[in-house]
Amino acid sequence: MSADLGDLTAQVSLTPYQALGIPIALVGAVFLSIGAQLQSRGVAKVEHRLGAAHSGMSVRQVLALLGRPSWVTGTLLLGLAIVFQLTSLKIAPLLVVQPLGAIALVVTAILNARVTGTKLSGRVKRSIAICVGGVGLFATVAAFSATESPITTRQLVTVLVLLLIVGALLGIAFVLLRRRRSALFYIIGAGVLYGFVATLAKVVLNRFGAGEFDGLSALCVVMLLAAGALGGYFVQNAYSSGSPDLVIAGLTVVDPIIGVTIGIVVLGEAAQASAFAGVLFVLAGAVAIYGVFQLAKYQPAKAH
Secondary structure, eight states: OHHHHHHHHHHOOOOHHHHTHHHHHHHHHHHHHHHHHHHHHHHHHHHHHHOOOSSSOOHHHHHHHTTOHHHHHHHHHHHHHHHHHHHHHHHSOHHHHGGGGGHHHHHHHHHHHHHHTOOOOHHHHHHHHHHHHHHHHHHHHHHHHOOOOOOOHHHHHHHHHHHHHHHHHHHHHHHHHGGGOOHHHHHHHHHHHHHHHHHHHHHHHHHHHTTOOOHHHHHHHHHHHHHHHHHHHHHHHHHHHSOHHHHHHHHHHHHHHHHHHHHHHTSOTTTTOOHHHHHHHHHHHHHHHHHHHHHHHHOOOOOO
């Protein structure tokens, strides 16, 4: 038995120091869930006072959020969540820590049920379990196959070009779909942007730690902030048309899938992974996304 355990441990590609990124990421996920719940409450109160946002939140509504204590507190907690996430990204491979945010979905579901005074239905519980199970499988496979190597200038430029293309496509889609109040559009858009944000944050932290902060790194910071700001705007719109459970489900599934896909395809973090691991990555991602769409279908009532 001990020999088998030793063989299993030897296969895990994480060092003890990198493994510290896992509990740090989990703490950040808890802050994320609480912060999301408070932000959602703030958005609901602003809409109750100023009216619903039928084509995206107006400047007046966004500014009104700053006067809601619940929204401000939620934003501060999300700031802490980002600090924990960045710390975990500095320590461990992107493939390992990004999917762990799925724990936020469980915490958010419990909090939202208490706030709304409703009981989670069996379908909602199954949808959440599917999301967490898919992301959990993703993280497990990553722990056994993820490796890190220095990011080349060519790889970084590729990420930045992809972000520009994605940003332009999301901008066009926003103009075309903003009157439909589609929570899934805003959630998927924010998740995609946050996936790029996590990747760029990982790059900037690594370059800064290696003393290689240059003009390209500065451009990464600018792009990171722009993508984060647009993603944040999408999230606030998602709160106005969907429950916190659904918002967090989308973010904790789409965000890591985008980040991990970039890590695999562009950064080569799964270069040592077997073909079987690749199949599991695809399968786990499909399961998690299916869970999000199921949750969108059976989501609980939005808190007001």
